[in-house]
Amino acid sequence: MDRQPVLEGERLLLRPLEPADWDALFAVASDPQIWAVHPMHNRWQEPVFRAFFADALDKRGALAVIEKSSGEVVGSSRFQGYDPMNGGSVEIGWTFLARRLWGSGANAEMKRLMLAHALGHVEVVNFRVGEDNVISRKAMEHIGGRLTDQIDMTDTPNGPVAHVVYEITRESFATGPLSRAA
Incomplete structure (x- = not known):
């Protein structure tokens, strides 16, 4: 599976994250409100975000999100933990x-x-969400994520954080709210 494809929708273009995206992406990420309910609530700070950005580049699964109408970098996401088994x-x-x-x-x-x-390459996509991140949990439910009984603990500089795991399968995506046919 190519974890850094170019994907194009009506309003957004997703492409591999590049080192040159630093300034534009940090301009978005430096808004403390983005991280207010996130387990890493201090990610808006430059040293913390710099480590996040470096990790994204190192793991080679990160995408820059571009708003097509303005050409601006407006966010980022990643494909990680690919397991073909x-x-x-x-x-x-x-x-x-x-x-x-x-x-x-x-x-x-x-x-x-x-x-x-x-889902053209794998049967299941997982999403780990901070247990207390109500905004992201609501977003997962909105796009058809099914809450599993799995809880992952992650050590962070802010202490251990519990993450709940949602999943979307190839079958549930085909009939779910993000399916073009739904």
């Missing part, structure tokens, strides 16, 4: 968008593009 799975996560796009359908378009790409 038993039908295959991959995780979509580390997603954030400029606040001006919240509630606009941009997140749903981005996830639809990423899910359609991933």
